Amino acid sequence: MKVHKHEVIVVGAGGAGLMAALYASKGGADVAVVSKLYPTRSHTGTAQGGIGAALGNLDDDSPLYHAYDTVKGGDWLADQNAAMVLAEGAIEAVIELEHMGLPFDRTPEGKISQRRFGGHTSEFGKQLVRRACHAADRTGHMILQTLYQQCIKKDVNFFDEFQVVDLLMNQGQAVGVVAIQLGTGDFHIFHGKAVIFASGGWGRCWNVTSNAHSMTGDGAAISLRRGIPMQDMEFFQFHPTGIYKMGILITEGVRGEGGVLINGKGERFMEKYAPSVKDLASRDVVSRAIYDEIKKGNGVKGKDYVYLDVRPETVNRFFAEEGKKDRIDAAYVEKKLPDILDFCRTYLGVDPVHEPMPIQPTAHYAMGGIPTNVRAEVVIDENWTVVPGLYAAGETACVSCHGANRLGTNSLVDLVVFGRISGIRAAEYVRGVDWTPLPADAGKEIEAEFKRIRTSKGKTKPYELRARMQQVMMDNVGVYRTAETLQKAADEIATLRERFLTDISIDDQGYKFNTDLMEAWELGCLLDLAEVTALSALNRTESRGAHSRDDYPKRDDENWLVHTLIYREGHARDPKYTLNTKKKVDRSLEATDPRFAPKVRVY
Amino acid sequence: MEVTIRIKRQNPEMPGKEKPYWQEFVLKDVEPTDRLLEMLHRIKWEQDGTLTLRRSCAHGVCGSDAMRINGVNHLACKVLMKDLGPKVTVEPILGLPVIKDLVVDMEPFFAHYRSIMPFFVNDTPLPEDGRERRQSQADREVFDDTTKCILCACCTTSCPSFWANGKYVGPAAIVQAHRFIFDTRDQAWEDRINILAEPNGVWRCRTVYNCTPACPREIQVTRAIGEVKLAIRRRKREGIVNTKDVVIAAPGG
Known part of the structure; x- marks a missing residue:
């Protein structure tokens, strides 16, 4: 090498x-x-x-x-x-x-x-x-x-x-x-x-x-x-406004410019969930609100999406209701949000200046x-x-x-x-510092892993496992979770990992630009991270921020003002995971300024 | 709907496939709003894992998946199947060496980009208050269009002058130069127009106009090249870009 x-x-x-x-x-x-x-x-x-x-x-x-x-x-x-x-x-x-x-x-x-x-x-x-x-x-x-x-x-x-x-x-x-x-x-x-x-x-x-x-x-x-x-x-953050089904992001800047979320009944529902800042509450709050509306049957046309509306007439109506002096027009929207308009026109055939955008929460940020x-x-x-x-x-x-x-x-x-x-x-x-030598056999282990993927003669294509993993994570480790869904996800991801290690095959046996091989290896990375995500979520028996447990709906500051650390040991085929919840949250600002003390989170 | 996708392929490592050849794939259950990129993924994942292409963001921002689609350069992630019809041809972009299938060697393209000093130069002392350099929104607007460039190479590889002469810097490099030449804060505009006044600079542009419709970011590429030409001819940068009334009032409250 x-x-x-x-x-x-x-x-x-x-x-x-x-x-x-x-x-x-x-x-x-x-x-x-x-x-x-x-x-x-x-x-x-x-x-x-x-x-x-x-x-x-x-x-x-x-x-x-x-x-x-x-x-x-x-x-x-x-x-x-x-x-x-x-x-x-x-x-x-x-x-x-x-x-x-x-x-x-x-x-x-x-x-x-x-x-x-x-x-x-x-x-x-x-x-x-x-x-x-x-x-x-x-x-x-x-x-x-x-x-x-x-x-x-x-x-x-x-x-x-x-x-x-x-x-x-x-x-x-x-x-x-x-x-x-x-x-x-x-x-x-x-x-x-x-x-x-x-x-x-x-x-x-x-x-x-x-x-x-x-x-x-x-x-x-x-x-x-x-x-x-x-x-x-x-x-893991679900951004509230992804383009329906595609997940492409529609910036929060749309709401920053006055855009509002509207349910299937035509109501601006964020007023109920965040009376003070409404549509500009933090993302976990807004994503949950959208799910709650959908659960209540308030999705658009009975489906699992709502509207994001930045039509000038809508925005100006709410500005007026709130006593704000700002007014916007179509030219302003075009100038401030050109890429967003382009995405919607290209992918949805929807022109946000004249129609509302169909949106749903989308997996966004670790x-x-x-x-x-x-x-x-x-x-x-x-x-x-x-x-x-x-x-x-x-x-x-x-x-x-x-x-x-x-x-x-x-x-x-x-x-x-x-x-x-x-x-x-x-x-x-x-x-x-001086140079520390490379370890003996540097690179040998990973070279062997790539050889394994390249020569594996299993029955499953990596994309099948990836699609399954993505569905399992969406259904069970999404905006809302419970012990049951998380356990199910952890178990199934472990099974998928096992299949990844024993039962895959790829088509491309070449060396130059072998994206078939690289995608398969990347799937292994995703599976490892999905598994520790499910296990960490299962371990945290409270709801906080983006982690909302239906079975533990309250935030628990007494026990959970700590970070989760998850370690992995052992062979890839049979990894052992250890969880550590002893790393305390730094509260140094709170020590001198009581305004930083945890309190009920209201927007 | 059913769609046939005909792809120009090439694999230097596969005996008998070192030279370009065409291969057809048939896809069923294609939705009109599916992106071509998704169809190429379906082929790669469901039919033939050796099909090779670059892609990343899948919504027209990263610039990885430029290709020649039905004879015209596009990003595969920004083209919908309803706009392509039941028979689609896909080829690598032209004018750059093919590495494998739809993947070309981008290095000559980036070398041209680097040649025009694509970086901000201003050696005057920073404002004493430690804050930003001031610029009016009108001055900012002058080069707004060319800040959108994502270096996908759709423009450069649609240009017959570039196909004929790979030493021509090409539209993308000129667009990137434009972004700095017309930025009132930048001081190296004369160095850049000197570079572009050389024989392989802007004068290789014959105003064929292929570049502008090829741009997935809707940059007025030919116009930007024209403005750079004018700046070279007049040896100045003021008053060249036609500034509209661009001042936007910040929202109050």
Whole structure:
């Protein structure tokens, strides 16, 4: 195997990975970015509505309010120190992005324009605040492009279409990764002093999802197999407004601009569930409300969807009812939400300026993942023990600034803030340490696994198992769960895993660009993550944020202000899972400011 | 409905299939609103796992799945079956070397992109208050259209000038340059127009206009190229892009 040597190995080239690469480079480190996609194909590019930062360009705002909203949005499971780092870092990060040329929309004074978003308020929930900095409805696209442009300017080393398939550890430290060059099928070893996972989420575990096909959680699954626990896997966000059946995301920015949810009876139902901020309650609340309406028979035409209505006449009617002076017209909607209009016109044949959009909740974002501290260092237990040389940032990480439910815009904040921190920290770290050798037989194990998949002569095609897994997760580990559904899911996923290991076959026996082989391997990652998700959810006997148990409908602060850690040991064929619920939530803000204490979550 | 999809295939590792050949697949129960990408997935998953293509987001934002569909460049995830008819032909985009089936070598395309300095340059001191550089919404609007580019290569690989001469930077690189040339905050616009004034820059564009309808983001590509040409001729960037009345009042309250 060819061995490449770079001090910092960044896995993934989305927002977090590019930010990490930029700052590790600025810190003087020799950096390699290893990504299974061309960087500009990364999922960050699909983020629409905005990036939250308390700039106060249009309304009075403060990072403390942003931190509070984040903690409350996370149903008090967020680590409060991480929420504060996020909120304070957001301002600097957004200003820096502007200095890098990011074309934000502007206020009449030429400052960065901001809009309202779900759960973002000022003065501790008193009123909605314009905090989401935006570039039309393609803010993530602009962030991804801008960061990639800056990496080109800085001459960062990119290994595009190299898919990372294993993590190399030696003497308790991360020493590199193994990757497959997709174009040739060759295995490569990337030997580093530090590894940063910025490899994204795993929404493809579910069958209705906003996530790209490539969101298969590779980095998280690899880490899990190498003894790194996964944290808070039971918390997976369902975004309330996915295009019906397709799952394509319709940004919360639609509701930020005045759009409302309407049930089959023509009622604006969010008034019942969140009397104060209504349609702009946090996402878990809105997703549950939609499910509740559907359960009551209030879906549109008796089906399992409702409408999102941003027609100017509807929006203006509700503005008038609420005594607001704003009015919008069709041109305004076209200007503010061009991509959303395009999606609906293309995929639904629906023109949102004249018709409401049919929507249903869609699997969207992993709050859980590889546990890290606020320095983006990977930690493995309740004592915050650090794995030397290993970092994680962005969706694949769980720092945990999002707790049990992430607020809209905070994913982009997370990846720029913690991506940046991971790069800075990794550069500092590699300056002070010597090279640790690669483990003996580096890469042999994963090479054998690929040989197994390639030569397996079973009866089942990987896509059949994947489709089944996605349905099982949708039906049993969705917005609402019970012990019964979760147990059923865990059992069936274990069976599917067994079949994946013993009974698959693929068609493509080649080496160059063998996507048949790579998809099969990715299915293994998804199955591992689906299984730990179901097991973590089964273990948490309360309802909090995105984890809603019908059999335990109440939040239980006495027993559950703790993070879930799940460990995997043993052979892939017979893994043993251990759960640890001793890692307490950080409540450092609450210690000096009682307003941060957990209370009933009302919007 | 039933649909026949005819795909131009090529596999350098398969004896007898090293050269391009056509293969037909028949799909039943196709819905009019199905995306072509889903149909290609059905073929790959249900019929022939060796069919190879790139894809990721599946809703027209990541730019992975550019291909030539019924003779015209599109993203497979942004084309609905109802718009293609019962017989569909799918080929790799033209002008770049084919690696396998619908996957082409994108490196020449990205090399052109990198050649036009696709990054923001401004070395003046940052604002003293530590905040953003100011820009009016009208100035921001001037280059809005070209910020939408996702580097899918639909435009460049639809261009006969690019097919004839792979050294031509191509429409996508010019669109990316436009985004910076007309950004009032950027200072390297003269360097960029000098690069594009070279023989393999904008003057290879013969205004064939294929690029504009090929763009899945509806960027006015030919117009952007024309504006860059004008900036080169006039050696200035002000007053070239026709700015509409673009000032949008921020919502109150």
